[in-house]
Amino acid sequence: MPSPSTLSASSESPPDTQRTVLLDVAFLRLWTGATASGLATWALPFVLGLAVLDRTLTATDLGLLLAARTVGFLAAVPVAGVLADRHSRRRVVLWAGLASAAAAPVLAAGLDRSVLLMATAAAVAGAGQGACRPAYQALTAEVVDADRRQQANAAMTLSVRVTTLVGPSLAALLAVFFDTGALLVGIGLLWLVAACVPGRGKPPVAGADRSESSARAGRTSFVAEFTEGVREARRHPWFLAGLGALTAVIATGYSATGVALPLVSRDEYGTEVVLAGAMTAYTAGALAGALLIARWRPRSPGWSALAGLAAYGLAPLSLVVPVHPVVVMAAYAVAGVGIELFNVPWFTAAQREVAPDKLARVSSLDFLLSYGLAPLGLALIAPAIDAFGARPVLVGCAIVCFAAPAAAALVPSARTFSRTPTRDDAP
Numbered sequence: 001m002p003s004p005s006t007l008s009a010s011s012e013s014p015p016d017t018q019r020t021v022l023l024d025v026a027f028l029r030l031w032t033g034a035t036a037s038g039l040a041t042w043a044l045p046f047v048l049g050l051a052v053l054d055r056t057l058t059a060t061d062l063g064l065l066l067a068a069r070t071v072g073f074l075a076a077v078p079v080a081g082v083l084a085d086r087h088s089r090r091r092v093v094l095w096a097g098l099a100s101a102a103a104a105p106v107l108a109a110g111l112d113r114s115v116l117l118m119a120t121a122a123a124v125a126g127a128g129q130g131a132c133r134p135a136y137q138a139l140t141a142e143v144v145d146a147d148r149r150q151q152a153n154a155a156m157t158l159s160v161r162v163t164t165l166v167g168p169s170l171a172a173l174l175a176v177f178f179d180t181g182a183l184l185v186g187i188g189l190l191w192l193v194a195a196c197v198p199g200r201g202k203p204p205v206a207g208a209d210r211s212e213s214s215a216r217a218g219r220t221s222f223v224a225e226f227t228e229g230v231r232e233a234r235r236h237p238w239f240l241a242g243l244g245a246l247t248a249v250i251a252t253g254y255s256a257t258g259v260a261l262p263l264v265s266r267d268e269y270g271t272e273v274v275l276a277g278a279m280t281a282y283t284a285g286a287l288a289g290a291l292l293i294a295r296w297r298p299r300s301p302g303w304s305a306l307a308g309l310a311a312y313g314l315a316p317l318s319l320v321v322p323v324h325p326v327v328v329m330a331a332y333a334v335a336g337v338g339i340e341l342f343n344v345p346w347f348t349a350a351q352r353e354v355a356p357d358k359l360a361r362v363s364s365l366d367f368l369l370s371y372g373l374a375p376l377g378l379a380l381i382a383p384a385i386d387a388f389g390a391r392p393v394l395v396g397c398a399i400v401c402f403a404a405p406a407a408a409a410l411v412p413s414a415r416t417f418s419r420t421p422t423r424d425d426a427p
Contacts, residue, residue, distance in 0.1 A: 021148045021155060030143050030198045034136055034156055037097065037194035038163035040104075040187045041129055043171045044069070047187065050171070051180045056112045068119040072126030074372050080131035081364025082225045084138050085357055090200040092135040092360075097195025100128030104188025108181035128191065134364040139198065141351040141359060153347045154294035157340055161286045229361025236353055238302060238417050239362070241408035242346060246370045248404035249312050251377035252397040253335075256316035257282075259381045260394055264319045274325045281329040282315075285336025292337070293344040302417040305345040306405040311338030313401030316394045349417035 021027050048065055051057040057065075076096075084092045103125040110118035136156075144152040174183055233239055257279075265275035289308070298304040311334050318331035354362045384393045413419050 021144060021152045024144070024148075026143045026199050027140075027152055027155075030136070030139060031155055031159060033093065033097075033194045033196075033198040035159040035163060036190045036197070037100075037129070037132055037136075038160050039166065039170070040100065040190035040194065042163050043183075043187055043190075044125065046171045047175075047180060047183045050175055050183070051111060054180065056180060057115075061115050061118075064115065064119055065122045068122040069126035069129075070375060072123035072128075073130035074368065076127035076130035077133060077364045077368045077372075078226050078361075079222060081134040081229060081361040082222050083131075084135040084360030084364075085229070086225065088200065089135045089139040089142060089360065090198060093132055093139060093198055094195050096128045096131035096135065097191050098128075099131070100125045101188045101191035101195060103128065104184050104191065108184040111181055111184075130367070132194065133367045134360040136198075137347065137351075137363040138360040140347075141356065143199070146352060149351050150297075150344060150348045151294050153344045153351075154290045154340075156347075157343050158287060158290045161283055161290065161340075165280075165283055226361060226364075229358050229365060232355055232358040233362045233365055236413070236419055237411050238413040238419070239350065239353070241411040241414050242302070242306065242417070243366055243369060245306060245309060245404040245408040246342070246346075246366075247373055249309055249401050250370050251373045252381075252400040253312040253315055254374055255377035255381040256319070256394055256397045257332075258378055260316065260319055260385065260390055260397075263385070263390065268322050269325060274328055277325060277329045278315075278332040281333040282336040285333035285338075286340050287336075288333075289337035289340030290344065293341055298345075300415045301345045301349070302414045303409055305342040305417065306409045306414065308338035308341030310402050310405040311335055311341075313398040316401065317398040320391050320394050320398070345417060353418055 022031075045066060048057065048062055052059055052062050080092055080096065103121040106121035107118050107125070110121065140152055140156065141149065171183060174186070178186070233243075261278060262275050265272060265278075313335075314331040315335040318328045350362060350366070351359065381393060381397075408414055
């Protein structure tokens, strides 16, 4: 056991001089599991798309399967948040990963046989994916000490961005050698890695009796426990403001990327190069942003994060009038940098400020709103473009992306993403 002097020296040394989190075996196990789940998550839609190309599925079938996966994701997120606070976060990750792993071969078995069977399996896979999100978020806080969590969250988000690129590309490469059914089984193997590799973290409440806590929780309804998580979120005005801004940006800016960018690329530029280039630039920018925020400690982390979130408004703004394709790609690269300048401090602040035994529930609220309203934005933006035209809709999306983070920044505690005022904030 380290001596008090050793602990003091460790706590006083700046984070940059401490041992990198990538040398921590417990975190590496967690990171490996999260990377495997990310690869499986991003590869599945692409592999199902290959089934459409070889006429094993129709486009309508594909839409049904992806919708079923989204429904499973949204249904599982709040339940998993309660379970991850009630029981071991490691156990939630295990069972969620095993559920998704079991769904993959069922998807393969249903190919060209039963769309209903595949839709059921897709919903289970989505539920496993959704259950992993809040559990992984809370498990990171258990595995990594507070001084290195920003670095750990940056490494986790780097994993997400890399898997965004590698998942579909790897699936396309493997499709040369294997059929769709075999690729779906391979996705199941990735989920097995996500389920089994991460280790156990420290309990969220020091000295808490797990069995007693679980027994007490067993007498409380899921709704009551989730409501308790909502009350915890309301204790943090910066969290509510930031979540509102994030939800608005995803529902508008991400929708513009998903729907308007392909239309503009086809109609204004007559080529798919702008679409591919913009998405690649966005991912490259996000990778650069994650690397930057792993080391950078801004004086006002909340304001810096919200400014990064507002940068996403450049993406729809670049599509309003015809400009050189390089301008569009540059705007998406800046948006990518900005989104990670927001994500990493946002996750780190939640792990620091939220009560540890309620972190999974608050994280599930985060994912439920920010990701849950994204399909609504996607569903509404295409009819809006048909009704009003692309340019007014894109201008509206850009205004929302700029205004929502600016409004969130007006909340006093948003400057530091903390309920504890700084010396500059004191009257």
